Amino acid sequence: MSVLEVAGLRTHFFTRAGVVKAVDGVDFTLERGQVMGLVGESGSGKTVTGFSILGLVDPPGRIVGGSIRYRGEELVGAPDERLRELRGNRIAMIFQDPMMTLNPVLRIDTQMVEAIQAHESISKKAAWERARDGLGQVGIPSPEERLRAYPHQLSGGMRQRVTIAIAFLNNPELIIADEPTTALDVTIQAQIIYEAQKVCRERGAAMIWITHDLAVVAGLADRICVMYAGRIVEAGPTDDVIDRPLHPYTVGLLGSVPSANKRGQRLNQIPGMTPNMLALPKGCAFRERCSRASDACLVNPDITEPAAGRAIRCFHPHGIEVPA
Amino acid sequence: MSVHADRAPGAPEIRVETPFQRFRSEFFESRIATFALGLLALIIVLALLAPWITPQNPYDLAQVDVLDGKLPPGSVAYTGYTMWLGSDGAGRDLYSAILYGLRISISVGVASGVIAMAIGSTIGLIAAYAGGRVETVVMRLVDLQLSFPAALIALMLVAVLGRGIDKIIIALVAAQWAYYARTVRGSALVESAKEYVEAARCLGLGHARIVFRHILPNCLSPLIVVGTVQTAHAIALEATLSFLGVGLRQTEPSLGVLIANGFEYMMSGRYWISFFPGIALLLTIVSINLVGDQLRDVLNPRLKK
Amino acid sequence: MSVPLIEVRGVTKNFVKRLDLAGKIARRLGADVDEEVVHAVDTVDLAIQPGEVVGLAGESGCGKSTLGRMMAGILPPTDGRILFEGIATSEMSGAQRHAATLAVQMIFQDPFVSLNPRMRVEQIIGEAPLVHGLVDRGGLSDYVDEIMQNVRLDPSLKRRYPHQFSGGQRQRIGIARALAVRPRFLVCDEAIASLDVSIQAQVLNLFMDLREQFDLTYLFISHDLSVIEHIADRVVIMYLGRIVESAPTEQLFSAPRHPYTQALLADVPRLDQRKHAFAPVKGEIPSPLDPPPGCHFHPRCPHAMPICRMQQPVLREIAPSTFSACHLDGNSGT
Numbered sequence: 001m002s003v004l005e006v007a008g009l010r011t012h013f014f015t016r017a018g019v020v021k022a023v024d025g026v027d028f029t030l031e032r033g034q035v036m037g038l039v040g041e042s043g044s045g046k047t048v049t050g051f052s053i054l055g056l057v058d059p060p061g062r063i064v065g066g067s068i069r070y071r072g073e074e075l076v077g078a079p080d081e082r083l084r085e086l087r088g089n090r091i092a093m094i095f096q097d098p099m100m101t102l103n104p105v106l107r108i109d110t111q112m113v114e115a116i117q118a119h120e121s122i123s124k125k126a127a128w129e130r131a132r133d134g135l136g137q138v139g140i141p142s143p144e145e146r147l148r149a150y151p152h153q154l155s156g157g158m159r160q161r162v163t164i165a166i167a168f169l170n171n172p173e174l175i176i177a178d179e180p181t182t183a184l185d186v187t188i189q190a191q192i193i194y195e196a197q198k199v200c201r202e203r204g205a206a207m208i209w210i211t212h213d214l215a216v217v218a219g220l221a222d223r224i225c226v227m228y229a230g231r232i233v234e235a236g237p238t239d240d241v242i243d244r245p246l247h248p249y250t251v252g253l254l255g256s257v258p259s260a261n262k263r264g265q266r267l268n269q270i271p272g273m274t275p276n277m278l279a280l281p282k283g284c285a286f287r288e289r290c291s292r293a294s295d296a297c298l299v300n301p302d303i304t305e306p307a308a309g310r311a312i313r314c315f316h317p318h319g320i321e322v323p324a
Numbered sequence: 325m326s327v328h329a330d331r332a333p334g335a336p337e338i339r340v341e342t343p344f345q346r347f348r349s350e351f352f353e354s355r356i357a358t359f360a361l362g363l364l365a366l367i368i369v370l371a372l373l374a375p376w377i378t379p380q381n382p383y384d385l386a387q388v389d390v391l392d393g394k395l396p397p398g399s400v401a402y403t404g405y406t407m408w409l410g411s412d413g414a415g416r417d418l419y420s421a422i423l424y425g426l427r428i429s430i431s432v433g434v435a436s437g438v439i440a441m442a443i444g445s446t447i448g449l450i451a452a453y454a455g456g457r458v459e460t461v462v463m464r465l466v467d468l469q470l471s472f473p474a475a476l477i478a479l480m481l482v483a484v485l486g487r488g489i490d491k492i493i494i495a496l497v498a499a500q501w502a503y504y505a506r507t508v509r510g511s512a513l514v515e516s517a518k519e520y521v522e523a524a525r526c527l528g529l530g531h532a533r534i535v536f537r538h539i540l541p542n543c544l545s546p547l548i549v550v551g552t553v554q555t556a557h558a559i560a561l562e563a564t565l566s567f568l569g570v571g572l573r574q575t576e577p578s579l580g581v582l583i584a585n586g587f588e589y590m591m592s593g594r595y596w597i598s599f600f601p602g603i604a605l606l607l608t609i610v611s612i613n614l615v616g617d618q619l620r621d622v623l624n625p626r627l628k629k
Numbered sequence: 630m631s632v633p634l635i636e637v638r639g640v641t642k643n644f645v646k647r648l649d650l651a652g653k654i655a656r657r658l659g660a661d662v663d664e665e666v667v668h669a670v671d672t673v674d675l676a677i678q679p680g681e682v683v684g685l686a687g688e689s690g691c692g693k694s695t696l697g698r699m700m701a702g703i704l705p706p707t708d709g710r711i712l713f714e715g716i717a718t719s720e721m722s723g724a725q726r727h728a729a730t731l732a733v734q735m736i737f738q739d740p741f742v743s744l745n746p747r748m749r750v751e752q753i754i755g756e757a758p759l760v761h762g763l764v765d766r767g768g769l770s771d772y773v774d775e776i777m778q779n780v781r782l783d784p785s786l787k788r789r790y791p792h793q794f795s796g797g798q799r800q801r802i803g804i805a806r807a808l809a810v811r812p813r814f815l816v817c818d819e820a821i822a823s824l825d826v827s828i829q830a831q832v833l834n835l836f837m838d839l840r841e842q843f844d845l846t847y848l849f850i851s852h853d854l855s856v857i858e859h860i861a862d863r864v865v866i867m868y869l870g871r872i873v874e875s876a877p878t879e880q881l882f883s884a885p886r887h888p889y890t891q892a893l894l895a896d897v898p899r900l901d902q903r904k905h906a907f908a909p910v911k912g913e914i915p916s917p918l919d920p921p922p923g924c925h926f927h928p929r930c931p932h933a934m935p936i937c938r939m940q941q942p943v944l945r946e947i948a949p950s951t952f953s954a955c956h957l958d959g960n961s962g963t
Contacts, residue, residue, distance in 0.1 A: 041825040185688035190896035190909035215898035256830035258859035269830040519743035527757035541747040
């Protein structure tokens with residue numbers, strides 16, 4: 001049974017200015033131990049997808065359709081108590097800003113023990129030891145000392161490592177990481193990715209890594225899902241998506257990265273801007289920026305599967321290769 | 325590829341409202357504030373039109389007759405008009421006196437507020453932009469001033485300067501400028517650290533231009549809020565001074581003077597002489613404060629999406 | 630070698646958090662309180678030739694932004710000299726300094742905060758040229774239109790306010806504002822870091838086009854090494870306030886000499902590295918308040934030797950145009 005099955009997810013925000021269809025058609029499946037990269041730019045809906053899975057979407061937003069099944073159990077419409085049982089326990093989240101997880105006025109050990117005791121009745125001492133081991137596993141030296149510290153006494157990278165440790169405290173089966181390294185330096189980012197990879201491998205947890213950085217998921221993920229304007233436009237195994245992209249947006253994105261272009265030459269740029277979410281164009285949201293668009297694109301394409309494990313939402317994808 | 329690479333053809337614009345339109349619609353979201361604004365507007369209009377809508381000019385001693393004094397609400401005066409709110413000890417029709425008194429109270433409050441705002445803002449801006457010693461000295465002065473109750477400062481100044489409308493305004497300005505200075509200095513400090521100010525320096529623009537054309541317009545939000553609340557405060561302060569007998573003169577009574585005059589009658593059953601001016605003062609101050617509250621909520625950038 | 634367009638010699642910047650009155654009294658009474666000094670930039674020499682694009686890279690606390698701001702004239706150095714076209718700024722006449730101020734402009738990172746939210750775009754772009762007499766009131770409108778077209782913005786939008794534009798458009802407005810005073814040298818401080826990936830490509834292309842069109846020289850500050858590799862002629866790597874390596878781009882990326890550069894390049898995620906087992910450099914970046922003695926990088930360096938803890942290595946030319954500050958190169962300073 002898959003750890004996570006998302007089908008037809010739609011999360012809309014009902015604002016004064018209009019309805020923002022932040023997530024409007026997301027489908028994917030995640031197996032045990034798999035790492036999936038959810039890639040998109042600002043406004044693509046990737047963060048809202050993550051929040052929807054955890055039931056953290058606040059008004060004026062709400063999930064308006066689709067299903068999210070965790071090990072077969074439907075999460076959409078589930079009662080709050082059930083979601084609270086799962087959060088921080090079976091399904092954990094790592095945020096971009098560690099201060100969204102950490103309470104600045106409490107010591108680290110207090111917070112970690114609290115996170116453990118909320119889901120399990122064990123003694124404070126046992127919880128403390130688990131917390132200490134957790135910190136050691138994410139590569140924090142002298143964990144006993146760190147436990148007694150307050151968040152502001154730690155560096156940014158250290159704090160993010162603590163939040164990863166907290167996420168893994170109760171042995172979750174699913175981790176959702178929302179741009180956890182975007183604000184960190186390159187060398188610290190490498191450390192964080194290393195620790196997250198390691199713990200995931202050791203515990204067999206599945207992970208969704210939400211980011212805009214294709215290079216990070218190239219090194220980290222088994223599968224990639226590319227989002228644009230609230231919809232998944234392409235999905236598939238990492239190597240496939242990066243080496244043989246099908247959707248014109250993915251092709252454009254990969255082509256505009258400096259490393260894909262000859263040094264000193266103009267970069268291949270995608271013309272235009274990301275669409276205004278309050279006034280999406282009719283049909284395919286990428287239509288107005290796409291060199292391959294036709295009248296057929298005035299209708300929003302459905303997801304098709306040109307090959308096993310490969311998904312594409314486009315009427316005019318680039319050449320499809322069927323793997324031998 | 326289009327020439328203007330950022331404009332996708334036919335794409336709708338990012339925003340369709342001007343900042344002022346959005347501010348206006350957000351302000352009126354609160355029913356209480358809308359009501360308060362309406363009430364305040366009504367009070368101001370009534371005060372402005374006072375000479376034309378009152379049966380009597382309470383400052384014109386020829387029209388005031390002590391025989392009309394202390395009459396309860398609804399009585400008919402010697403000259404034939406109805407005193408809907410009664411009359412005070414000297415024979416002034418309270419309805420007329422209140423409206424004329426509002427004129428004075430509001431104009432004193434607004435005038436002192438505006439002058440204090442101008443002086444305090446400039447001082448706060450200079451302190452924030454100059455930094456260093458200048459800022460330290462100025463802000464310690466501000467702290468010193470703020471550690472005294474405003475009423476005390478005003479009392480001391482009035483004792484020295486004497487009575488009269490211009491002296492009251494000076495005293496109120498002296499009691500208030502520090503609030504503006506502190507608010508603007510805080511705001512200006514934040515703005516000075518922003519990159520558009522660095523850019524202005526990079527572009528070789530002069531200090532005065534940067535302070536008044538770049539920083540000040542971005543400090544207006546908290547300034548407007550403080551201004552509203554302080555105006556209410558100034559009106560109350562003037563009423564306090566007048567009530568204590570050191571404010572405006574008897575011949576041109578503000579609301580405070582009217583309340584003071586009627587105080588001696590409170591226990592003898594002629595409540596209306598203090599009561600109605602008191603209500604008028606209360607309504608004015610409360611409506612200003614409610615408007616100020618909503619302004620603070622609407623203009624607070626942190627509460628924005 | 631021609632005269633560098635802009636040069637810094639021995640430039641240092643310390644940010645000092647002075648003790649307040651209470652602290653001074655405590656210190657007088659013998660308490661162990663001291664002023665906090667952040668050594669943001671530590672004796673840096675850098676020369677930029679006209680027409681060059683120099684990429685300046687490094688992580689937090691390395692001082693690249695501070696160095697950029699000193700070159701742009703926004704921040705005065707604590708020590709050292711800044712020379713524009715060979716003349717030190719401290720020795721310039723008023724007119725020379727005025728010309729130098731306008732000739733060096735800065736593009737900032739945050740497109741939301743770097744534009745005055747209360748000014749219309751035409752004012753933002755047109756204010757400085759009008760004030761400095763580069764254009765008169767009659768010709769201002771056309772001048773602003775022309776600059777906007779140079780940065781590929783629709784001139785009909787000039788009456789709008791910044792918040793009505795997207796991030797990429799706002800960066801273009803910032804570039805237009807800088808171009809309006811006809812600069813020779815632009816310091817781009819993480820100018821594309823806050824933008825979406827697809828917009829980054831557009832703005833980077835714009836930078837390259839403008840360089841051709843207006844014969845500009847750039848100091849391109851970025852933490853994103855792939856961008857620097859693409860646009861820069863020469864790359865300078867900084868760590869905790871010091872330059873550790875400087876070399877032509879291809880040289881630096883194909884054969885980095887300094888251990889920190891090697892670690893940095895190894896840690897950068899690349900598209901062609903799949904299912905990469907990251908093996909990162911150990912340790913945290915030290916705080917600039919308390920940098921390690923000797924070579925700043927020695928606590929994290931896999932090749933650290935005893936001398937590294939004691940003596941700061943000198944930046945030395947170890948190959949043509951390639952400079953490195955490391956004891957491994959037999960660099961014990963002279």
